[in-house]
Amino acid sequence: MSITVRPAAEHEVPAAAAVLAEAFADDPVLRAFRPARSNEDRVLVLTDLFTALVRSVPPASRALDVAVEDGRVVGAAFWQAPRPHAGGALAFLRQVPAFLRTLGVGGALRAVRHLGRMDRARPEAPHWYLAEIGVAAVARGRGVGGLLLEHALDRVDGRGEDAYLESSTPQNRRLYRRHGFGDGAPITGLGAARPVSMWRPAATATR
Template identity: 40%
Template sequence: MVPIDIRPARKGDIPALAQVLGRAFHDDPVMSWVQPDVERRKAALPGFFGALTRHHFLAGRGSEVAVSEEGVGAAALWDPPGRWQQTPREQLAMLPAMLRACRGRLAVARTITDLMKEHHPEEPHWYLAIIGSDPIVRGGGFGRALMQSRLDRCDAEYAPAYLESSNPDNIPYYERFGFEVTGEIVLPDGGPSLWPMWRAPR
């Protein structure tokens, strides 16, 4: 097993983190629906994740990376309790990257965002917005180490956690960490579903 170091994400990690998440989500059902053009999606996703991290997640200090000798292998972008909504300033800063990622499909992306907000729980919680491992290290324990790191803190703070699974294949994985499906967010016009999942503290 490759030694894995879990630590807070830093500004200098953003380029590598963005590339890892771009590769991790390239075949994600929701991302593929938002941007069906494979080459556009491949080109735009790293910039999208980089902008999200730079302009929103770093300030909340909930982001972590799993690092080996080869560099960043996985990343998790968490929002601490009470901080999951982006500010108007953050949204403005992220807009160019959003436009590139959702080229021609911005209304679709806005619909998804609105539905996610509508279903988001009101009780204070840690929100796992994004977690992904580089496909070349998938199965090597990077994602598991990241999940356990933050969930240990959730349990220490007696705080619940929440996420939306955009891929049905990942639901059993999250269930192993104590998350339970609480519903289904069906995207319009024949789009895929998102599954809200809640984890009570242990």
């Protein structure tokens, strides 16, 4: 079966979140925010968390792309538009119960501190921010991540805008470099995790 990449419908947010949850279950940065607990279904818990994360950004200020094969979501990429996000505070407040349910009070406070450190590393120049990208285990090794990036970056390039992300593994950084991102500085203060900031200038600025 061929894989199609397209914008997600609103009803597909949980399916996309489930793919991200599977992909990030062992991610070192996420483990710093939300350590694994004994006897829990971590993917199920993280599906709720990623659903809340997506919906904490107003629809007009986000882009959620999905890779679909035979009607099943096998990849997802969640982008945030250049700030400010109109209605962002209200959208976030609506998801606070879900954040508290999945993280607990202590975990939520940890997440706020850690996300604050990552946010301070973001460039001040307007940019599209790749918050999350992941591929289901059944579709890995088939270039799905690259297809998701190409789909989104075509959209970003069409607008003549910059893009930014953080990468926590050397393997992922190689993929991002192939799509025009350059390495920045490591982000510290996240425990054992040391994600690296990566910047991709607008296509018009590279010609």
